[in-house]
Every structure is written in structure tokens, then in C-alpha cells.
Amino acid sequence: MIKRNLLVMGLAVLLSACGFQLRGTGTYELAFKELDLSARNSYGETVTMMRQLLESSGVNIHTGAPYKLVLADEQESQRILSYAGAGRTGEYQVTTVLNYDIRGEHDLPLLSDKLEVQKVFIHDGNNLVGSDQEATDARKEIRRELVQRMMLRLQQLSPAQLDQLQQTAEAKAKAEAAALEAAQKAEAETPRQSPIEIPQQ
Structure with missing residues (x-):
């Protein structure tokens, strides 16, 4: 019994040394230690799980942080994959697409992307509760997989990448502001024609 326990403990140590962790557990090393987090559904399960995992990874979630993660839209669709006998539905496929934005200083958009996860479940017409x-x-x-994938995406962002994205966003915003100002100036300098008077018959 003691040998068996030692063997189990030894395997656990080896697996943890290799970076192995149980699915849905553990923490993530992120380039930023503070983050603003928002979602269209502020009290939804996805954003709640996201907040918990970020905080457990040492990220301080607060308004006014240098970077902001916006869970812009979460859409679910469902379709029938196969039918069982007597026309009963056999398998369903559920797909969830999560669109997100990462914003930097001055609320400038740094990047936008999406995550998509699919799962299949069995529907038994004779066991509605179980289905x-x-x-x-x-x-x-x-939702668990979406949050884990989101954390992996965030983990891939280095401080240098974030700085570069911020500089690019600032340059784009400056160029757009200059173009708008030039257009407004040109419009102001364009002489306006007086309305044509039609002589009365």
C-alpha cells in the first residue's frame, strides 16, 4: 500500500514538473497584471468565469486599467446531426461563437477576434430530463473551453506586442483625426452658392 501511494505521488510530481494540469484548473502567466473586463451581458456565466480565472491568475480586474477585454457578443446555434429510430432526434450539435475586443489606452481598439467551440450531445426522446x-x-x-481558450490568447500577448498594437492604434486614430480635420477645413473654405432666384412669371 505504501509503495502504491509513493508511486502515485511520484507520478503526480513528474506530471506537475512537465507542466501538466487537470483540465479547467491552474493559473496562467499573463503579460499584464491589471485589466478592465466588460461584456454585453455583465452578469453572464462566461464573463463571471473569465473574471474568476483572471483573478486566480493574479490579474487585478478594475475600471481604468491600461488594457480592457470586451466580450462583445456571444452567439449560440444548434443543429440536428442525426436521427434515431421512429424519427426521434439522436444527436444535437451546439456551437457558441464569442466575439471579443482588446482595447488599450484612451479606449483605442488594439485587436478584434473570435473564438468558436462546438459540442455534441445525445437527445433521448424517452428520457427528456436526462437529455x-x-x-x-x-x-x-x-463556456469552460471558451474561457480557457481566451486565457491562452491573452497569454500569447507579450508586453512588446501590446506596445506595438497601442502605437499602431494611436497612429491610425491620429491619421483619421487629421483626415477629418482636413475634410472639415476644405468644406469650410468652399464658397457656398447662393440660392438661385427664379423670376416670377
């Missing part, structure tokens, strides 16, 4: 539970579990799994 509903399976559908609920599939959606929970989708």
Missing part, C-alpha cells in the same frame, strides 16, 4: 441535463452539461463545457 436536458446533457444539454446543460454541454453548454457548461463550452
